[in-house]
Amino acid sequence: MLTAFDHVNIRTANLDEMIAWYGEILGLHPGKRPPFSFPGAWLYLGDRAVVHLVGKTAPPDPGDDLGLEHFAFRAQGMDRFTRLLTERGIAHSIDPVPGIPVTQINLHDPDGNHIHIDFDTSAETP
Numbered sequence: 001m002l003t004a005f006d007h008v009n010i011r012t013a014n015l016d017e018m019i020a021w022y023g024e025i026l027g028l029h030p031g032k033r034p035p036f037s038f039p040g041a042w043l044y045l046g047d048r049a050v051v052h053l054v055g056k057t058a059p060p061d062p063g064d065d066l067g068l069e070h071f072a073f074r075a076q077g078m079d080r081f082t083r084l085l086t087e088r089g090i091a092h093s094i095d096p097v098p099g100i101p102v103t104q105i106n107l108h109d110p111d112g113n114h115i116h117i118d119f120d121t122s123a124e125t126p
Contacts, residue, residue, distance in 0.1 A: 076120075
């Protein structure tokens with residue numbers, strides 16, 4: 001039986017750029033990683049490695065609609081986060097979820113992976 005979500009694994013031809021982006025935009029930090037025979041990085045949220053990056057020599061085919069559609073994080077500080085995205089020129093959409101107090105910020109990392117960040121808006125005033 002499942003007990004928790006562990007991590008997402010992303011293959012990238014832009015390892016350094018992806019490490020920097022996930023650090024600057026999502027606040028993840030590189031940490032300990034086993035000594036695999038291939039390049040990569042594990043990015044941590046607190047003490048958990050939630051994003052595993054694997055270095056590849058060719059970017060994924062952007063026309064392929066199979067595989068991972070998106071992955072998501074929960075967060076706080078929606079206004080601060082949207083300001084950061086705007087300041088950095090990162091395209092994004094702000095999408096309230098119908099019927100529940102959640103707003104999703106949808107964006108893409110440098111390799112084009114779809115990410116959404118969920119914000120609980122129940123404490124916010126209309």
